[in-house]
Amino acid sequence: MTRAISLHNVSKAYGRTQRAVDRFSLSIDPGEFVVLLGPSGCGKSTVLRMIAGLEEITEGELLLDGEPANYLAPRERGMAMVFQNFALYPTMTNRANIGFPLKLENPGRDHTARVENTARMLGIESVLDRYPGQLSGGERQRVAMGRAISRRPSVFLMDEPLSNLDAKLRNHLRAEISQLTRELGVTTVYVTHDQAEAMSLGDRVAVMRGGRLQQVSPPREVYALPENVFVAAFIGTPRINLLQAVVHAPLEGRMSIDLGRQRLPLPEPLSPDHQLLRIQQGRQIIVGLRSEAARIAAPSQARPGEVALSGIVEHVEYQGHEALVHLNTGSQPAVVPDLESARPERAAQRRRRAAGSGIGGASGGGVGVLERLRERATGHISGPVVALDEPEPERGRPATRTPDRPAITASDLVVRTGPDMRLRTGGQVPLLVDLAHLYVFDHYGRRICPLPKDIPGLDV
C-alpha cells in the first residue's frame, strides 16, 4: 500500500521565535519520490517530522489519502523513517534489528522469512547474525533501511540517510534506494542538502529556503527553469555564474546588458524574452550564466546566438576529465544570501531537540550561547529573494560601486574547458556566451528571462 500526502499552508513555530516552516504547501502522489532540498536549517527535517507525526503542526493541514491527519498518532500513519545516524540497537543482532518492528506489531508470529527476504533485497544476508558494531557504515545503513522496509510501510521518510557515508558508498546506496523504492512503489519523502543527490533521486525536488518552499519541479525543470536566483544558485555544479548587470536599451541602436567593464549585445531581431527586458532599462538585474553557457573560443568561431566577451585567467581547477577556468571579466558577482547558511551542526541541533523533548540527558548548555549568536547572525531570511547586496540605484542610472564595497573579486565567471587546454594565469582569453542559455533575474531575484515557455536545454 502506498499513500498520498498533502500539506496545506503548514507552519511550525518553536516557542515565539520565527517560524521554522512557514506556510508550506505540497501534494505528493502515491508512489512518488519527492526530495526536500535546501541549506542547513531551512526546515526540511521539520517538514518530514510533521509528516511523521513526531512534530506538532502549529498551523495548516496535513492530509493522508485525503483524510485530515494532523492529530493522527505516528504509529497509525503506517510510515517508516530512516535517519542519518542509523539508530540501530547495538545489543541486538542485525536479524533482530530488522525484525524488531515486526515483533512489536505481531509478537506471536515467526518473522524469519520476511526478515530474510528483506535482507536479500538489500544484499545483507551474510551479516544477519552479526551485531551492528561489526558492520561497515554502508552495511549498517542497509540494516537500518531493512528495518524500515520489513514492516512494508506505506510511506518512507528518509532524513539524510547517506550523509554519514563516504562519497563512493553514497553513490552506490543512492542507486539502491532509488531502485528499491521504485520496486516497492512506496511514496518516499527524502531530505538532503546535497543537490546532486536530490537531482539523481527525486521524481520532483522541493527546494526550501528559510522555512519556505521556493519551487517544486522535476529535476530537469528545477535546473533549466529555476524560479528564482536562490534555486538557480543552489542547483548545479559548478555553481551558476551570477553577475550584477544593467539593461541598456537606447531608443535607437542595439539593446545590450551592461556587465560592468563589458557588454552583452542582444541579437536582433530581439527574441520575445529579450524584448521583455526593455522594461528593466536602467534597473539593476542579475545575469545568470551556467558554466556550459560560456566557452573559451575566438569571436571567429561564434555560432548563431553566441556573443563575444573576454576574461583574464585567474585560476584553473584541474578536474581530470575537464578543467574549470576561473576568469575575471570585470563584472560584479551577485550575492545570494542563505545559500550555505552556517547553521549549527546537526548534532548540536539534535542534542538541543533531544534536551527540549526530554529525550536523553545532554543539555547542550555549554554551546548554547555560541549557537544562539550564530543562529541570530544567520537567522531565517524569508520573503523575497534579495540577491543584490546594495540598494537599488536610482532609476535610469546604471549602478555604480560605492567606495566601501569590496573590490571586484578576482574571478567572476567560471567556464569549463577540456583538460588539455593550456592557459596562462593572468593571460586574457576570448569567450563566447550563448544567449540561448542566458538567465535574467530581477532585483528581487525572480526569474524574468527565459519566460516559462522557453526552456533552454530541455527537450520537451
Ligand SMILES: Nc1ncnc2c1ncn2[C@@H]1O[C@H](COP(=O)(O)OP(=O)(O)OP(=O)(O)O)[C@@H](O)[C@H]1O
Ligand atoms: N526542537 C526545536 N526547538 C527549537 N528550534 C528548533 C527545533 N528543531 C528545529 N529547530 C529550528 O528550526 C529550524 C529548522 O530546523 P530543521 O532541522 O528542520 O532544518 P533542516 O533544514 O532539516 O536543517 P539540517 O539539514 O541542518 O538538519 C532551524 O532553525 C532549527 O534550529
